[in-house]
Amino acid sequence: MSIDPIAAVLAVRPSPEPQAPAKITRAAAPAPVRSAPEPAQSLPQARQYQVNASFGEANLIIYRILDKQTGDLIQQIPPEQLLRLPVPHKACSTQT
Numbered sequence: 001m002s003i004d005p006i007a008a009v010l011a012v013r014p015s016p017e018p019q020a021p022a023k024i025t026r027a028a029a030p031a032p033v034r035s036a037p038e039p040a041q042s043l044p045q046a047r048q049y050q051v052n053a054s055f056g057e058a059n060l061i062i063y064r065i066l067d068k069q070t071g072d073l074i075q076q077i078p079p080e081q082l083l084r085l086p087v088p089h090k091a092c093s094t095q096t
Contacts, residue, residue, distance in 0.1 A: 047067055047068075047069070048067075048068040048069065049065055049066065049067065049068060049074065050065070050066045050067075050068045051063060051064070051065055051066075052064045052066065056083060057083075057087070058087060060078070060083075062076065062077070062078065062083070063076065063077040064076050065077075
């Protein structure tokens with residue numbers, strides 16, 4: 001006589017009986033209905049930018065980022081303060 005280990009487990013453990021799901025009853029009031037979100041038209045519009053590149057003194061590239069709608073300067077790279085710094089000339093420098 002031979003004993004199969006799987007057959008022994010199946011003989012000892014009967015398959016579980018399927019059970020019907022229990023009904024849940026709620027005595028509380030139903031959840032309030034949320035209103036739909038407002039349309040996207042009421043959201044603020046994203047700014048549109050324009051980037052201008054030009055050559056300054058000493059072949060320095062100047063980038064200006066402008067608001068496309070109003071034309072306002074948002075940022076300049078390099079900043080105007082840096083462009084106003086005096087540039088030393090090669091003739092003025094002394095070498096020893």
